[in-house]
Amino acid sequence: MKIAVIGGTGFIGSQVVKILKASGHEAVPHSSSTGLDLVSGRGLSEALAGTDVVVNLTDSPTFDDASLSFFRTTMDNLLLAAKEADVSHAVVLSIVGADLVPDLVYYRAKVLQEDILKAGPVPYSIVRATQFFEFIETVMSWTSDDETVRLPATPIQPMASADVAQAVVDVCVGVPLQGTRNIAGPEVFTLDELGRITLTMLDDRRSVITDSNAGIYAAASNDVLIAKSDAIIAQTTYREWLASH
Template sequence: MKIVVIGGTGLVGSQVVSNLEEHGHDAVAAAPQTGVNTLTGEGLAEVLEGAQAVVDLSNSPSFAEEDVTSFFRTSTKNLLDAEAEAGVQHHVILSIVGADGIDSGYMRAKLVQEDLVKASGSGWSILRSTQFLEFLASIADTAEADGVVHIAPVRFQPIASADVARFVARTAVGEPLNGTIEIAGPETFGFDEIVRTYLASKDDPREVRADPSATYFGAPLQDGELVPHGEAQLGEVSYEQWRKAQA
């Protein structure tokens, strides 16, 4: 089965490609550096020839709301149009748990992407994931002010990117869901608790302060927005397993 992975050279995409190849599929990593650009349409017709499924893991280089909305609207439309021409039967995207709740321009842009896929008229699957464990460092850096890391004391259920890649690959080779599933890590933490634990494991001396007014990449947070809203498929990699593997 030929599966084109848009963003196939990134953190999750490269692992998706590896997982698919290990199971005997023809997985093609597509990205600007491989001559495929979903914003301009360059290389799409060629790379989609003979493909049965497409996984879209692309992301905007700018997170400003206007930029990221334009990115997802343009790239998704170009990709869906090219897939229709090529006869691709399954379109898979990775979205975000909380996309319809967190007051963020990026989240609103992801909803635009989701809506375009749902309206495409072809087979589709949407996986909404909780935050990746790999982003704990950038979360801490973004939340720092005057040497103190301010984190909202809400529930947090991060997932290892390796688990995300397995879920994405498994979905891509299956029948289209024509629906949305949520995926998350196997453990739930206090958000400030796990950031504090992570920084301590890196011998990072910064104080982590539980702050109900702290934002999440600039967005206000309510408890429940960073964990699945209902039944979810859970990964296998625990925080400690992930941390040891990183070390």
């Protein structure tokens, strides 16, 4: 099976390519570094020629209103080229609960991406994942100083990026879902609790202050970022992952 991985040199994309190749598939990474410009459409026809499946793992360069335009333009271009190339399956990676956090413009943009895919001419699958373990320290850095980290008590269910990549691969090599598959980590934490665990395991002496207004996840109320009962649950726990990294 030939699979075009758009964003295939990025964080998740490079892992997806590696897994696909190890499984015997012809996985071809495409990105700006390989000459593809998804915004203008340059290089798309060449990238999708002879392709069975295309998976879009690109991300908006910003989290503001420009992300709406980015996903609208790139999805329109991708689906037009996929239809012309007779691609039989299009896959995108999205976010668990994206439709439940309207106050975050980036989440609205991801829902727009999903909606364009659903209405498009190519059989599709959507993989919705929870937050990656690898981004937890970045999230903490947004609201931290030399002595404290301020975090809301927002429930989250994070997972390892390696498990995300494997889930994307599983969907890519299967039949189109014509729907959404949710994936999540095995444990639910509040974000402030997860911050304390992280600091303790990293021997970081800063303290976590629970602040309901701190950071972008303050906009997510209740359990909107928690996977529902139909989700596939990954095995890697946060403490296991953090100890190995």
